[in-house]
Structure formats: structure tokens, C-alpha cells
């Protein structure tokens with residue numbers, strides 16, 4: 001069976017854990033989800049989620065707790081990571097804020113709170129690469145960042161809104177400006193963990209009896 005981790009120093013953790021459990025079950029995997037608040041657990045995880053919340057706080061805590069280098073090693077080992085909203089900001093290569101120490105897992109810069117004050121939070125039907133074109137993903141944006149690819153970026157844009165990238169994939173990392181854990185639609189978690197060619201969980205791990 002599989003082991004998953006949700007970085008749980010701050011942010012919306014339990015919703016991600018529930019979405020991971022549902023997505024795993026839908027793909028025939030048994031899974032145990034750990035909420036990670038200390039170093040030493042990430043190395044045991046087959047897949048990871050880094051949630052939304054407050055990016056400056058998440059950045060500070062994963063570095064002071066020694067979790068940050070473990071997340072980098074996880075991705076270097078080609079294991080899947082889903083980074084959402086503040087998680088995307090932390091995973092980026094430049095968040096234009098000294099309080100965020102970026103993990104540089106994605107060749108993208110981000111603009112925090114890019115969609116404007118009066119539109120602090122909104123839902124948008126997104127056409128996402130890899131998901132059915134005639135079945136838009138209901139994406140919930142909350143003080144969301146926008147993504148800008150850097151020159152020669154290896155990041156592939158999966159979805160745009162208002163002409164700006166809001167979901168990208170680079171190797172085993174899928175990152176979204178929105179919150180896929182806040183809707184009952186688990187297709188982003190499925191894409192990140194079970195349908196991403198660069199990060200497919202081995203068949204050997206599939207539970208026989210689920």
C-alpha cells in the first residue's frame with residue numbers, strides 16, 4: 001500500500017488528506033496519509049501535497065523544522081508532489097517576497113494575490129490539459145497567485161484563467177493557483193498522483209483487494 005504526506009505546518013490540510021484518500025481509492029490503492037509537522041516522515045512518503053495557506057508562514061516553518069530539504073529530495077527522486085496556492089508559491093523559483101525562501105522546484109515566478117482585491121475569491125470553470133475538455137474543472141481561487149514561466153522553463157502550462165497560467169506541471173510536480181482540495185471533484189489529485197506519466201505510482205503498489 002501507499003504512504004502519502006500532507007505538509008501540515010499551516011494551511012488547509014485535512015481537505016487535502018481526504019481528497020488524496022478518495023483519489024487513491026478510485027485508482028485501486030490502499031493509502032495511509034500522514035500530516036507532516038516534523039522532519040523524518042517525508043522520506044517514507046510515496047506522494048506529497050503542499051497545501052494553500054499563507055506562503056510566508058509555510059516557508060518559514062518548513063525551513064526551521066528541516067522539512068524543506070526533504071521535499072526537495074522527494075522531487076529529485078521523481079516522486080509526485082501536488083503544490084496548491086501557497087504551496088505553489090513556496091515551490092516556485094521566485095515569489096518576489098524576501099519572506100518566502102523558494103524551493104525552486106518549478107521554473108516559474110509567481111505574482112501573489114494576482115487576481116485583485118475585489119475578486120479575492122471566486123470559482124471558475126477551467127479547461128485543464130489532461131482532463132476532459134467538455135467537463136471543466138470547478139476551480140476555487142482564494143487570494144490566488146498567478147504564474148509566469150521563466151525563460152527556457154521546463155514547466156508545462158495545464159490551464160489558464162484571465163490569460164494567465166494557473167496550473168503547471170514539471171516532471172513529478174503539479175502545481176495549481178487554485179484549491180482542488182476544496183471541491184468534491186478529485187481529478188486534479190488523480191492527475192497529480194495517479195495519471196502523471198512522470199510520476200506514476202508503480203503497479204506493484206496497487207492493493208489487490210480494493
Ligand code: GLN
Nearest residue numbers: 052053054055085086143
Ligand atoms: N495569498 C496567499 C499567499 O500569498 C495564498 C492564498 C492561499 O493559499 N489561499 O500566501
